[in-house]
Amino acid sequence: MHERVHLDHEAKALEAPADHAAELRLWLRLLTLSTMIEGEVRRRLRDRFDVTLPRFDLMAQLVRAPDGMTLSDVSKRMMVSNGNVTGLVERLVESGHLDRRVSETDRRAQVIRLTDAGLDAFRAMAAEHEEWIAEMLSGLDEDEIDTLMTLLGKVKASTRTAMEKGPAGAPQEDVPR
Amino acid sequence: MHERVHLDHEAKALEAPADHAAELRLWLRLLTLSTMIEGEVRRRLRDRFDVTLPRFDLMAQLVRAPDGMTLSDVSKRMMVSNGNVTGLVERLVESGHLDRRVSETDRRAQVIRLTDAGLDAFRAMAAEHEEWIAEMLSGLDEDEIDTLMTLLGKVKASTRTAMEKGPAGAPQEDVPR
DNA sequence: GCGGCTTGTTTTAAGCTTCAAATATCACGC
């Protein structure tokens, strides 16, 4: 009922549905790889520090902002929903890693900061974390890392463009160009 | 209290903790990118097909196995826990996409297959999905895709090695070499 | 054919995550 699986060469003219197998394989490999690394990092954070990856990530956002960030800021940076951050922050305040107060300039907003204890804990974790990543990437030389950075940057730009345009084939709604 | 943040050049001898900034940045970019793409794919699957990404992924595993797979097989391939697959499968059986029966050769195992309806639904989704990915990667030429495949393969191999060795610094337990 | 280890699955508790709806506050124009 469906053609298209077994005629890889030939059959290229004639509205053939342009096979994007290479792109698909690349995406799959990218996804597998980050799932793999992420899983390993999560496991190690749990085993050695009894902390979850999302909490670590949140603290990582905060460490470079000694004056704090609002929940929205964190949410955008982490690319997760607002509601998600609310819960994460609640648990981290509870455990003493975070300090949370109402913004002085905007009564809607909460400003969160690492507490001293939170900062200490994070530094210890971050140091090990950096070693783990370096170890996992130790099979690459400097040039390869450079090339990867560049190409992944290109993918990122390309993806962003595709996201702005919206799903292929979907008529642009409203937005006049 | 902590040194190390602001002395990027100089201070390289003397047990400097070998900065792995490049590796860390690469990992961060990789993670950001797959989070971005994954999020967009999830959003589109939901909007256009009212299906979740994990369900789509599970069906994708099954489509090339007309004779079915066991839950364990699926769990390994998807790199998620067994319990996770149990729940996913339950919902997909419920919705009529999957068929599940006890293995004829191993009474512990469940064999799952796509139903006809499941196969049809999956094909429709997969076709669009492929277009989405192709669109997001359209900023890259063939060579760049090739290079990325190769380099990511290398990262994968390197990561696997690091995972087998276990966390750096952790004494190998038991395993005599 | 009986232990003992392994493997396949399910269950449970806790936490993560999203989307959508509800609140509260702000910013702006008038």
Next chain:
DNA sequence: GCGTGATATTTGAAGCTTAAAACAAGCCGC
């Protein structure tokens, strides 16, 4: 000062995810 629309956050329901414990059935050596 009062609407109006935008922004910041919280809440609730549903689903995803893991780790760990419990079970069932297979496999293997004796």
